[in-house]
Amino acid sequence: MRYCWLFIGLISSCVFAEQPKPQRQQELLNMLKHDCGSCHGLPPKGGLGPSLMPDALADKSDALLIDAIQNGRAGTAMPPWKNFLNIDETNWLIQRLRQN
C-alpha cells in the first residue's frame, strides 16, 4: 500500500512539474501586469512592444516566444528575463497569454 502512494506521488509530480505553485502563479501574473504591461500594455494589446493578445500570438510558436522572453531581442527594448523566469514559468505565462 505504501508503495502505491509513492507511485501516485511520483506520477503526480511528473504531471504537474511544469505548473508553477499557486503563489508563484500570482507573482507571475503581477509581473505580467506591472513589468510586461509597461511596454506591452494592459491588457497587452501593444504599446512600445507588440501585442501579446491571443490573436497576435496565434501564428507564433512557443519556441519563438520563449526565446524572446528568455533572451530578449537584441537591438530592441525587449530585455531578457531569464534571471527572473525559468523555462517552465515562461512557458506557463505564454499559455496564459494564449488563453485570454
Ligand code: HEC
Ligand atoms: C522595456 C519594454 C519591454 C518590456 C518591459 C517587455 N517587453 Fe516584450 N517586447 C518589447 C519590444 C520592443 C518587443 C519587440 C521586439 C522586436 O522588435 O522583435 C518585445 C517583444 C516581445 C515578445 C515577442 C513578440 C513577438 O511577436 O515576436 C514577447 C513574447 C514579449 N515581448 C513578452 C514580454 C513579456 C512576457 C514581458 C514581461 C516579462 C515583456 N515582454 C516585457 C518591449 C518590452
